[in-house]
Amino acid sequence: MPPLAWPTWAPWHVALTLAALFLLLYWLARMQVARAREDWANAFFYAPSLKVKHLERRRRWRDISRVLLAAAAVFLVAAVVLYVRLRA
DSSP states (O other): OOOOOOOOOOHHHHHHHHHHHHHHHHHHHHHHHHHHHHHHHHGGGSOHHHHHHHHHHHHHHHHHHHHHHHHHHHHHHHHHHHHHHHHO
16 A cells, blocks of 8 residues: 555645635635724714724725735736746
8 A cells, every 4th residue: 555645735725725725815804894994883973083994904905905805816817827837
């Protein structure tokens, strides 16, 4: 019986896995943006400083989500390029 070993991953497998990971993180960041948007909407009765704090939180999560989406797109393109080059 052959010894157990981890399956070998091609470089495009790694890139595709990273793209999926970044898409999952993007989804989580978008959930945080939605929560921050709701908190900002509910902050109407609070002090103006809290409203500013919620707005800054929303902007920060929106920026994070954009970076995560860009990273996912880069890794997805890299996976396609690596797949095509290795199959050719």
